Amino acid sequence: MKKTKHQILALCLLISGIFMSGCRKDDPIPEIIPEATEVNKFVWNGLHDYYLWNSQVPNLAANKFNDKDSLNSFLNKYSDPQKLFTSLLYKYDEVDRWSFLVDDSKIIDDWISGISKTMGYDFMLGRIGDSNELFGFVRYVYKDSPAEKAGLKRGDIFLTINNQQLTVSNYQTLMFATETYTIGFAAITERIISPIAKTMTMTAIEMQENPINKDTIFMYNNQRIGYLVYNSFNSDFDIQLNNVIRNFKDAKIDQMILDLRYNSGGSVQSSIYLASMIYGTEKTKIFAKAQYNNLLQSYFIKEFGAGALNDYFTNSIGKTDKTPETPINSLNLQKIYIIVSENTASASELLINGLKPYMNVKVIGINTEGKYTGSMTIKDWDENGNVNPRHRYAMQPIVVKYANSAGESDYVNGLAPDILAEEDIANLLPFGNPNEKLLSMALADISGIQVTAQALKSAQLGLRKVAGSRDFKPFANEMYIKPARMNIRK
Numbered sequence: 001m002k003k004t005k006h007q008i009l010a011l012c013l014l015i016s017g018i019f020m021s022g023c024r025k026d027d028p029i030p031e032i033i034p035e036a037t038e039v040n041k042f043v044w045n046g047l048h049d050y051y052l053w054n055s056q057v058p059n060l061a062a063n064k065f066n067d068k069d070s071l072n073s074f075l076n077k078y079s080d081p082q083k084l085f086t087s088l089l090y091k092y093d094e095v096d097r098w099s100f101l102v103d104d105s106k107i108i109d110d111w112i113s114g115i116s117k118t119m120g121y122d123f124m125l126g127r128i129g130d131s132n133e134l135f136g137f138v139r140y141v142y143k144d145s146p147a148e149k150a151g152l153k154r155g156d157i158f159l160t161i162n163n164q165q166l167t168v169s170n171y172q173t174l175m176f177a178t179e180t181y182t183i184g185f186a187a188i189t190e191r192i193i194s195p196i197a198k199t200m201t202m203t204a205i206e207m208q209e210n211p212i213n214k215d216t217i218f219m220y221n222n223q224r225i226g227y228l229v230y231n232s233f234n235s236d237f238d239i240q241l242n243n244v245i246r247n248f249k250d251a252k253i254d255q256m257i258l259d260l261r262y263n264s265g266g267s268v269q270s271s272i273y274l275a276s277m278i279y280g281t282e283k284t285k286i287f288a289k290a291q292y293n294n295l296l297q298s299y300f301i302k303e304f305g306a307g308a309l310n311d312y313f314t315n316s317i318g319k320t321d322k323t324p325e326t327p328i329n330s331l332n333l334q335k336i337y338i339i340v341s342e343n344t345a346s347a348s349e350l351l352i353n354g355l356k357p358y359m360n361v362k363v364i365g366i367n368t369e370g371k372y373t374g375s376m377t378i379k380d381w382d383e384n385g386n387v388n389p390r391h392r393y394a395m396q397p398i399v400v401k402y403a404n405s406a407g408e409s410d411y412v413n414g415l416a417p418d419i420l421a422e423e424d425i426a427n428l429l430p431f432g433n434p435n436e437k438l439l440s441m442a443l444a445d446i447s448g449i450q451v452t453a454q455a456l457k458s459a460q461l462g463l464r465k466v467a468g469s470r471d472f473k474p475f476a477n478e479m480y481i482k483p484a485r486m487n488i489r490k
Contacts (some may be wrong), residue, residue, distance in 0.1 A: 035077035039393050042380040043085050043101065044075060050399045051099075053090035054293050060088055081393060089397075098375060098398055098478060105387075106395035108377050112233045112267075112480065114209045115180065119202040120145020121152055121218060122231075122262060124468035125171055126425060128193060134166040134466060135159050135186060135193050137260060140231070143210045146202045152183075153322055155428035158197050160184030166465065171370055179204040188366050188426055193381060211237055211263075213245045214431040218252045221447045226253035227439070229431045230274075233266030233347040233479075238273055238317050241328055245277040245328040256331065257442045259339040259431065261423065264470065265346025265479040268402075269318075273328065275354055281315035281330050286405040287354045293399075335360040337442040340415070342424060343470065345369030346479030349415055352406045366422050367414035374400045374479040397419055400481060419451060425465065 047060055054060040054160035078084035085101040086092050102108055110116065120142035125134045138156040141147045159165060161174040161181050174181065185198040214229035226248035230241070248256065256278070268288075275287050288311040291297065300308045319325040338352055340363055355361050375396045380388035403409035421441045429436040434443055444451045462481050 002062060014102070033069040034076060036072045037081075037387060038380070039081045039391050040075040040078060040084055041133055042388070042391075042393060043081055043395065044071070044088065046378040046395055047085075047088050047397055050061045050293070050296065050376065050397060051088075051090075052291075052373060052398045052401060053096065053291055054295075056090045057088055070422070085395065096398055098373070099396065100373070101393065101395045104392045105377075105379055106392070107185045108394050108396055111478075112234075112377070114208065114211065114232060115234060116209075117203045117204045117214065118142070118145070118209075119147050120207065120209075121147035122265075122424060122469050125166065125466045127168070127466050132168045133159075134168060134171055136166060136183075137428060139428065139468075140229075140431070141211055143213070144208060144209070145209075146205055150200050150202050152200060152202075154430055157186045157188065157193065157426075158183045159186040159193065171467070208236070209234075210240075211266075212240055212244060214259075215247070216432050217248065217253060218432070218434075220434065220443050223254040223446060224251060225443070225446070226251070226256045227259065227432055228256070229259040229262075231262050232264070233268075233270035233274070235267045235270050235320075236322075238270055239272075239323050241274065242277060242317060242326060242329050245331060249329050249331055253331070254441065255335070255337065255446050256333060257337040257339065257439065259439070260344050260348040260351075261339050261341040261438065262343050263345075263348040264343055264369070265348060268311070268347060268350065268479060268481045271347040271351045271354070271479075272314060273317055275351055276313045276315070276328050277330055278333055278336055279313065279330070279358055280311055280332050281328055282353045283312050283314055285313045285358070286310045287313050288350060289403045289405065289407070291401045291403070296399075333359060335362065337362045337364060339442065340365035340368050340417060342366060342369060342414075344415075346371045346374070349411070350402055350479060352415055353402075353408060353411070356408075357404055357406045362419070362442075363417045364419040364421055364438055364445075365417050366420065367416055370412050370414035371479065372402050372409050373398045374402065374481050376400075376481050376483060378483070396478070396480065419445060421451075 024275070049052060058064060059074065065074060075084065078087070079384060082101055089096045089099055122139045123136050123141055125136050129134055136158045138152055138154055140154050141152050161183060163182070164170065164174060164186065166174060180201065180203040182201040184197050185196050185200070187196050195331050207230070211230055211232040211234045212228070213231050214225050214227070218225055218227065242365065272287055290309050290311065292300065297309070315328055317326040317328060336355070336359065338361060340348070344365070345368060349371060352361055352363060376399045377394060377396055379394045380391065401409065419441055421438055424437050427437070432439070434440060441451050
């Protein structure tokens, strides 16, 4: 039958209606969620898998994102990986003050190796009375640095940079915005800081700081004292540290004084080595107990047993690509004096806390920093251990919490000293000088003399700390473990 034009039009409308009834005007069109950037996925995955406090962060919860689209949708809200990273930290800058992300992994590699562009000295700035004027004082100088070659020394006081008086408003520009400057020195006379006719010009270079700043053996009250100033737990210097301890051992020292007042942390493994050098090498004794997030904790126990969560004293320094396995020289001490300050943190506190169940640890100074957690470098590795060549981002999140063999941890207010004493910033004597404030307190106790806290010259002069060179180092007070400890392939 031949259809009329109107019949054909009606048929078309009917067919059209059938199809359109399955796709009404008010039905939503399925949204296509773009794939998140590789960097954002790396940030989320790294924190989701390894972050110590992942269970405390809702957006890292295992059941938060039920499918790939929901995760991509969340990650795509962040165009800046740094903002994504900090949004995923637990109480950022309150509880977690240490996790960080960088856009170039070399920054972390250099930090771990102690490499930086520097003039090679550690300093602190103090306010003069109630004024806005500042003075600077040198706490120590790196070995073989521009500062050492120029003649700068511990205890030097300065007032000006490039002929400008340091103030609370200009010190950052004067001291941290240039790689060459001239220091104008000062002296304290009759409670007044006055400039003197001495200047020194220095230029920063890229160098590696040797953390073994001072080691010496001297006699005091018929006792042979081994004194060591150790400023960071840098694994590149484990063998050199072992050699220092061998010298102490060969000299048959009666007492050891370990100066950690400026040691803000570093390698957990190096802390284990030094503990073994001091106390002993019995590998069955627990130095520290580690706690990871629930996922990692369960994995380690299942795969390796509960013992995998313990760090033990050891009898050798492990082989590296630079050095062979090396036997540890141990002093087998029953007592040690350790000098500390508010700058003493992380791996230094781990050492003190780990030794305390086994020996008499006499701590001299003020409360330490209070950091009992450790971090780990995470790069965007594939299953074969190769790093993603399409970006250079890396992170250093907190992944582990430590206790000693007695279960003691959570020292949020730091470790309290046995002998309370504070360094006098207006009267800094050389390391190893028996009259130096903190060392003299240790020597007095060794001699059986009752020591008490003394008035500080700096307090009498109305001098107050403001900031120091360490405040401008990007990753101060860190303690880290190597990825190999987490069974991650590099």
